[in-house]
């Protein structure tokens with residue numbers, strides 16, 4: 001299978017990070033939550049800085065100098081933490097965005113998360129710009145003049161911003177407005193936008209693993225102590241600063257103004273924004289059939305509601321007069337067509353009806369549980385050889401069809417979470433010696449929770465559980481991305497050897513049993 005080069009590059013980066021951080025603490029698996037953590041660092045350090053900060057043109061610079069040099073051990077460190085966490089958040093958000101793009105998680109039903117993400121990015125940048133402004137040093141002056149040029153070039157605002165620079169000085173009134181924006185206005189809008197951004201998802205975690213959060217904090221603290229954030233010389237609108245250390249994370253647009261007109265700079269930034277906004281429809285994603293509820297087989301237990309990663313299922317009062325209290329309803333606008341609900345439905349039990357069509361409470365028209373059962377029976381029958389391994393592979397992970405041979409067959413699932421645990425038991429009962437379930441990489445499910453729910457169901461921690469009678473030694477769960485063929489190949493070989501030994505042991509045990517029965521009959 002051809003893997004798109006952007007995704008391949010991203011997966012390579014992810015693998016490299018896995019080697020350094022392990023899969024649990026790999027920051028690339030926690031970019032959204034890491035961004036939230038950085039916001040907390042920015043918020044707490046910002047609140048501390050607000051206390052000694054003097055919010056006037058005459059006092060701002062001196063108060064920041066006091067914090068940086070006189071009280072370097074607390075306020076200075078807080079200033080540096082504030083600065084470096086702000087820089088880091090730009091990196092994590094850009095990586096988060098790149099990751100969603102590289103793995104194709106921005107189109108179709110995900111357009112909402114993508115489109116609401118774009119303004120958060122710009123808001124973070126403008127939050128940084130107003131932050132630099134507050135120091136009122138030469139860099140702040142550069143930012144103030146650049147921003148005034150840009151704002152005044154807008155048709156409705158022409159001249160409005162420059163009016164705040166009276167007689168070569170910025171007015172206090174305007175400085176207080178910037179302060180209000182930075183301390184209250186922009187953060188409130190940002191948190192509101194972030195709330196909207198994750199609103200359509202269920203079970204959103206906003207905290208990264210503790211180890212990752214702790215490590216990030218220690219790294220920021222070490223950087224703050226090794227290279228404290230400092231100011232430039234005080235602002236003086238009567239002169240132009242010669243040398244400036246630009247923060248390229250936030251102020252990258254301003255140097256453009258040395259070469260381009262304000263209009264050209266606006267055209268660039270608005271075009272980039274527009275392009276980002278319409279990306280989910282370039283080209284529009286083909287829509288997949290969504291989950292369908294069959295009330296005749298739904299008892300309203302709500303397991304699908306608990307497992308849906310996109311909040312697409314609601315539990316409501318029964319409408320068909322059946323003896324159950326509840327039923328579930330799928331919202332077509334929110335359904336990601338992942339099939340996780342079908343995997344969680346207790347009625348998706350292949351042992352239920354052996355001859356007729358297997359009907360379940362909630363199912364995927366494109367790949368029904370009945371079809372999965374048929375394919376399972378067929379695949380087991382087709383296999384030959386000493387050890388037969390059936391692989392259930394996720395469409396968004398490694399193409400497990402690559403391993404098909406006489407003793408191995410693969411069945412593709414929309415998501416590993418759509419696999420009812422009883423189907424694994426069924427495959428073993430039908431004659432498979434072992435079953436391998438291969439979803440996306442650990443911590444990186446295309447449908448957010450598919451591989452996590454599979455693990456929990458198999459370990460008996462989440463309903464519907466894999467029953468105790470299923471022989472765990474004959475079941476493996478291992479995530480793999482498109483580029484992880486070698487890993488799965490090696491695991492399969494090892495699994496086959498282990499299954500061979502188990503088969504041998506079972507045969508010996510059976511032979512012993514037969515001998516015992518024969519002996520008993522003889523006597």
Ligand code: HEM
Pocket residue numbers: 031032033035036093096097100105106110113114115116117118120121124194197198201203204205206446447448
């Ligand atoms: C401050 C900035 C941001 C934060 C803190 C943030 C945080 C998050 C979080 C926590 C999630 C849920 C992840 C999960 O539980 O699976 C998420 C999802 C998402 N974010 Fe962001 N995000 C930010 C900016 C952006 C930007 C700029 C974009 C792209 C333009 C973006 C695109 C997405 C997409 C497409 C999803 C949906 C992923 C899915 O459905 O699996 N985000 N974000």
